[in-house]
Amino acid sequence: MKTKLLFPNQFKSIGWFLLVPSTILGILVIFYDFQLKFLDLNVFAIYSGGIDFLGGSTTILGFEKNNITDEIIGIMFLIGALFVAFSKEKQEDEFIAKTRLESLVWATYINYVILILCILFFYNIGFLLVMIFNMFTILILFIIRFHYILYKTNKSLSHEE
Amino acid sequence: MKNNLKVERAIKNITQEELAKQIGVSRQAINSIELNKYVPSTVLALKLAKCFNKTVNDIFSLEASD
Numbered sequence: 624m625k626t627k628l629l630f631p632n633q634f635k636s637i638g639w640f641l642l643v644p645s646t647i648l649g650i651l652v653i654f655y656d657f658q659l660k661f662l663d664l665n666v667f668a669i670y671s672g673g674i675d676f677l678g679g680s681t682t683i684l685g686f687e688k689n690n691i692t693d694e695i696i697g698i699m700f701l702i703g704a705l706f707v708a709f710s711k712e713k714q715e716d717e718f719i720a721k722t723r724l725e726s727l728v729w730a731t732y733i734n735y736v737i738l739i740l741c742i743l744f745f746y747n748i749g750f751l752l753v754m755i756f757n758m759f760t761i762l763i764l765f766i767i768r769f770h771y772i773l774y775k776t777n778k779s780l781s782h783e784e
Numbered sequence: 785m786k787n788n789l790k791v792e793r794a795i796k797n798i799t800q801e802e803l804a805k806q807i808g809v810s811r812q813a814i815n816s817i818e819l820n821k822y823v824p825s826t827v828l829a830l831k832l833a834k835c836f837n838k839t840v841n842d843i844f845s846l847e848a849s850d
Contacts, residue, residue, distance in 0.1 A: 714804070717825050718813035776812040780800070 638706025730765035
Protein backbone atom coordinates (compact mmCIF):
# COMPACT_ATOMS: atom_id res chain seq x y z
CA MET A 624 0.00 0.00 0.00
CA LYS A 625 1.20 3.48 -0.84
CA THR A 626 1.49 5.60 2.25
CA LYS A 627 2.70 9.10 2.70
CA LEU A 628 4.04 10.27 6.04
CA LEU A 629 5.26 6.89 7.32
CA PHE A 630 8.88 5.80 7.73
CA PRO A 631 10.15 2.64 5.99
CA ASN A 632 9.79 -0.59 7.95
CA GLN A 633 13.52 -0.79 8.82
CA PHE A 634 13.18 2.36 10.92
CA LYS A 635 11.13 0.39 13.43
CA SER A 636 14.16 -1.58 14.63
CA ILE A 637 16.22 1.61 14.86
CA GLY A 638 13.34 3.08 16.86
CA TRP A 639 13.33 0.24 19.41
CA PHE A 640 17.11 0.45 19.61
CA LEU A 641 16.81 4.13 20.66
CA LEU A 642 13.63 3.84 22.68
CA VAL A 643 14.52 1.05 25.12
CA PRO A 644 17.83 2.45 26.47
CA SER A 645 16.53 6.03 26.55
CA THR A 646 13.47 4.92 28.57
CA ILE A 647 15.71 3.33 31.20
CA LEU A 648 18.11 6.29 31.26
CA GLY A 649 15.17 8.72 31.29
CA ILE A 650 13.78 7.12 34.45
CA LEU A 651 17.23 7.40 36.04
CA VAL A 652 17.39 11.10 35.05
CA ILE A 653 13.98 11.95 36.49
CA PHE A 654 14.13 9.98 39.74
CA TYR A 655 17.86 9.75 40.51
CA ASP A 656 19.29 12.91 38.88
CA PHE A 657 21.48 10.81 36.60
CA GLN A 658 24.08 13.01 34.84
CA LEU A 659 27.24 12.39 32.86
CA LYS A 660 29.80 14.94 34.03
CA PHE A 661 31.51 15.31 30.64
CA LEU A 662 28.25 16.60 29.21
CA ASP A 663 28.58 19.87 31.16
CA LEU A 664 28.64 22.30 28.26
CA ASN A 665 28.02 25.88 27.28
CA VAL A 666 24.72 25.86 25.46
CA PHE A 667 22.91 28.48 23.45
CA ALA A 668 19.57 29.39 24.96
CA ILE A 669 16.77 31.29 23.28
CA TYR A 670 15.30 31.74 26.73
CA SER A 671 16.35 30.29 30.03
CA GLY A 672 14.46 31.54 33.03
CA GLY A 673 15.57 31.09 36.59
CA ILE A 674 13.15 31.20 39.47
CA ASP A 675 13.67 34.66 41.01
CA PHE A 676 13.33 33.86 44.69
CA LEU A 677 15.72 30.93 44.32
CA GLY A 678 18.34 33.31 42.98
CA GLY A 679 18.29 31.96 39.44
CA SER A 680 19.38 34.11 36.51
CA THR A 681 17.65 34.72 33.22
CA THR A 682 19.34 34.31 29.84
CA ILE A 683 17.80 35.54 26.62
CA LEU A 684 19.57 34.68 23.35
CA GLY A 685 22.82 33.89 25.08
CA PHE A 686 25.09 31.13 26.28
CA GLU A 687 24.95 29.42 29.63
CA LYS A 688 26.30 26.34 31.34
CA ASN A 689 24.09 23.28 31.35
CA ASN A 690 24.43 19.53 31.69
CA ILE A 691 22.91 18.13 28.52
CA THR A 692 22.43 14.49 29.65
CA ASP A 693 18.67 14.96 29.95
CA GLU A 694 18.43 16.84 26.65
CA ILE A 695 20.20 14.03 24.75
CA ILE A 696 18.14 11.29 26.40
CA GLY A 697 14.90 13.21 25.81
CA ILE A 698 15.65 13.65 22.11
CA MET A 699 16.74 10.00 21.78
CA PHE A 700 13.48 8.93 23.36
CA LEU A 701 11.34 11.13 21.10
CA ILE A 702 13.08 10.10 17.88
CA GLY A 703 12.96 6.42 18.94
CA ALA A 704 9.29 6.64 19.87
CA LEU A 705 8.40 8.43 16.61
CA PHE A 706 10.21 5.75 14.59
CA VAL A 707 8.49 2.92 16.48
CA ALA A 708 5.09 4.59 16.23
CA PHE A 709 5.20 5.73 12.63
CA SER A 710 7.22 3.16 10.71
CA LYS A 711 5.38 0.97 8.24
CA GLU A 712 4.53 -2.54 9.35
CA LYS A 713 6.05 -5.38 7.32
CA GLN A 714 2.77 -5.74 5.48
CA GLU A 715 1.27 -2.28 5.69
CA ASP A 716 -2.30 -2.25 4.41
CA GLU A 717 -5.57 -0.42 4.87
CA PHE A 718 -6.58 -2.50 7.89
CA ILE A 719 -3.36 -1.56 9.68
CA ALA A 720 -3.83 2.06 8.61
CA LYS A 721 -7.27 2.03 10.22
CA THR A 722 -5.89 0.47 13.39
CA ARG A 723 -3.18 3.12 13.45
CA LEU A 724 -5.67 5.97 13.13
CA GLU A 725 -7.97 4.56 15.81
CA SER A 726 -5.06 4.05 18.18
CA LEU A 727 -3.91 7.63 17.62
CA VAL A 728 -7.36 9.02 18.42
CA TRP A 729 -7.60 6.75 21.46
CA ALA A 730 -4.14 7.77 22.71
CA THR A 731 -4.96 11.47 22.32
CA TYR A 732 -8.19 11.12 24.32
CA ILE A 733 -6.61 9.10 27.13
CA ASN A 734 -3.59 11.40 27.26
CA TYR A 735 -5.71 14.50 27.79
CA VAL A 736 -8.15 12.81 30.19
CA ILE A 737 -5.12 11.94 32.32
CA LEU A 738 -3.84 15.51 31.96
CA ILE A 739 -7.20 16.97 33.04
CA LEU A 740 -7.18 14.75 36.13
CA CYS A 741 -3.58 15.77 36.84
CA ILE A 742 -4.45 19.48 36.51
CA LEU A 743 -7.06 18.89 39.21
CA PHE A 744 -4.98 16.82 41.59
CA PHE A 745 -1.31 17.83 41.19
CA TYR A 746 0.15 21.16 42.31
CA ASN A 747 3.47 23.02 42.32
CA ILE A 748 6.53 20.84 41.65
CA GLY A 749 4.21 17.84 41.47
CA PHE A 750 2.54 19.39 38.45
CA LEU A 751 5.91 20.18 36.87
CA LEU A 752 6.69 16.45 37.06
CA VAL A 753 3.32 15.70 35.41
CA MET A 754 4.17 18.14 32.60
CA ILE A 755 7.51 16.40 32.05
CA PHE A 756 5.82 13.00 31.74
CA ASN A 757 3.03 14.44 29.61
CA MET A 758 5.53 15.38 26.90
CA PHE A 759 6.02 11.67 26.26
CA THR A 760 2.79 9.93 27.27
CA ILE A 761 0.85 10.44 24.04
CA LEU A 762 3.47 8.51 22.06
CA ILE A 763 3.78 5.85 24.76
CA LEU A 764 0.00 5.33 24.90
CA PHE A 765 -0.19 5.15 21.11
CA ILE A 766 2.62 2.59 20.85
CA ILE A 767 1.09 0.38 23.55
CA ARG A 768 -2.43 0.46 22.14
CA PHE A 769 -1.42 0.02 18.47
CA HIS A 770 0.79 -2.96 19.17
CA TYR A 771 -1.72 -4.48 21.56
CA ILE A 772 -4.44 -4.43 18.87
CA LEU A 773 -2.08 -5.94 16.30
CA TYR A 774 -1.02 -8.58 18.83
CA LYS A 775 -4.66 -9.37 19.63
CA THR A 776 -5.71 -9.78 15.98
CA ASN A 777 -2.59 -11.84 15.38
CA LYS A 778 -3.51 -14.11 18.26
CA SER A 779 -7.06 -14.62 17.04
CA LEU A 780 -5.49 -15.74 13.75
CA SER A 781 -3.88 -18.79 15.27
CA HIS A 782 -7.35 -20.17 16.10
CA GLU A 783 -8.66 -19.41 12.63
CA GLU A 784 -7.75 -21.23 9.46
CA MET B 785 -22.35 -5.55 4.92
CA LYS B 786 -21.86 -9.28 4.77
CA ASN B 787 -19.57 -11.38 2.62
CA ASN B 788 -18.95 -14.98 1.66
CA LEU B 789 -15.20 -14.66 1.50
CA LYS B 790 -14.71 -17.68 3.71
CA VAL B 791 -16.85 -19.84 1.41
CA GLU B 792 -15.03 -18.61 -1.70
CA ARG B 793 -11.74 -19.30 -0.01
CA ALA B 794 -12.85 -22.82 0.90
CA ILE B 795 -13.94 -23.48 -2.71
CA LYS B 796 -10.57 -22.31 -3.98
CA ASN B 797 -8.96 -24.24 -1.13
CA ILE B 798 -6.47 -21.57 -0.02
CA THR B 799 -5.62 -20.33 3.46
CA GLN B 800 -6.00 -16.76 4.72
CA GLU B 801 -2.24 -16.47 4.56
CA GLU B 802 -2.09 -17.46 0.88
CA LEU B 803 -4.96 -15.19 -0.06
CA ALA B 804 -3.35 -12.30 1.83
CA LYS B 805 -0.09 -12.87 0.02
CA GLN B 806 -1.75 -13.05 -3.40
CA ILE B 807 -3.38 -9.65 -3.06
CA GLY B 808 -0.70 -8.04 -0.94
CA VAL B 809 -2.41 -7.34 2.39
CA SER B 810 -1.84 -8.53 5.93
CA ARG B 811 -3.41 -11.75 7.16
CA GLN B 812 -5.14 -9.71 9.85
CA ALA B 813 -7.00 -7.79 7.14
CA ILE B 814 -8.42 -10.95 5.54
CA ASN B 815 -9.31 -12.34 8.95
CA SER B 816 -11.10 -9.14 10.02
CA ILE B 817 -13.06 -9.00 6.75
CA GLU B 818 -14.19 -12.62 7.15
CA LEU B 819 -15.30 -11.92 10.71
CA ASN B 820 -17.25 -8.86 9.48
CA LYS B 821 -15.11 -6.65 11.71
CA TYR B 822 -13.68 -4.66 8.85
CA VAL B 823 -15.21 -3.31 5.64
CA PRO B 824 -12.58 -3.29 2.88
CA SER B 825 -12.03 -0.36 0.55
CA THR B 826 -13.36 -0.53 -3.01
CA VAL B 827 -9.86 -1.25 -4.30
CA LEU B 828 -9.40 -4.19 -1.94
CA ALA B 829 -12.89 -5.51 -2.67
CA LEU B 830 -12.14 -5.42 -6.41
CA LYS B 831 -8.83 -7.20 -5.87
CA LEU B 832 -10.52 -9.91 -3.81
CA ALA B 833 -13.20 -10.40 -6.45
CA LYS B 834 -10.59 -10.59 -9.19
CA CYS B 835 -8.69 -13.22 -7.26
CA PHE B 836 -11.78 -15.47 -7.25
CA ASN B 837 -12.83 -14.55 -10.80
CA LYS B 838 -16.10 -13.13 -9.51
CA THR B 839 -17.67 -9.72 -9.37
CA VAL B 840 -17.67 -7.70 -6.15
CA ASN B 841 -21.44 -8.25 -5.90
CA ASP B 842 -20.95 -12.00 -5.85
CA ILE B 843 -18.81 -11.75 -2.74
CA PHE B 844 -20.10 -8.71 -0.86
CA SER B 845 -23.72 -7.77 -0.27
CA LEU B 846 -25.58 -5.12 1.70
CA GLU B 847 -27.56 -5.91 4.79
CA ALA B 848 -30.76 -4.26 6.02
CA SER B 849 -28.80 -2.31 8.61
CA ASP B 850 -26.52 -0.64 6.03
